[in-house]
Structures are given as C-alpha cells and as structure tokens.
Amino acid sequence: MKRNGIEEPAAVDMINSQLSLEIKKKLANVVIDNSNTIDETQKQVTSLIQRLRNCNSWISRRNVFFGVSLIVAGLIYFFKNK
Numbered sequence: 001m002k003r004n005g006i007e008e009p010a011a012v013d014m015i016n017s018q019l020s021l022e023i024k025k026k027l028a029n030v031v032i033d034n035s036n037t038i039d040e041t042q043k044q045v046t047s048l049i050q051r052l053r054n055c056n057s058w059i060s061r062r063n064v065f066f067g068v069s070l071i072v073a074g075l076i077y078f079f080k081n082k
Helices: 008-016 021-027 038-054 058-080
Strands: none
C-alpha cells in the first residue's frame, strides 16, 4: 500500500477484484510453480525453454517466449521483495 500510495480499503478492493489462482491457471498457457525450491523452479523454466526451442510454430514460440518473460519478471520481483 505504501509503495503504491493507496489506502487499505482500495488495496482490499484491488485484491478482491483479482481472478482466483485456479482460474488464472486454467487460462494460462504455461504455469510455473515457484512454491518449491529455486532449483525446482529453474528445472521448470529450463523445460519450458526447451519446449520453445523445439517448437515449429512462430505463434507458439512467441506465446511461450512471452510467458517465460513474464515468469522471469515475476521471479525477479518476488525475490527482490522477499
């Protein structure tokens, strides 16, 4: 709240308006579970990169690359704010 300069009621509204994690998983092209060790997360990311390398479709490559980019950004954010 402090970082975004918003009051608690607004923050609670923002949180409550988000989709549930289960719905996000169903809508996602790729899901990386980062609740385990860093090594486990790295294995999932490496596997995803390998899928991207083996993919013949440009659109699929683009989608996977975009997903990997979001994952990496999310991991950086998570570990910087831990």
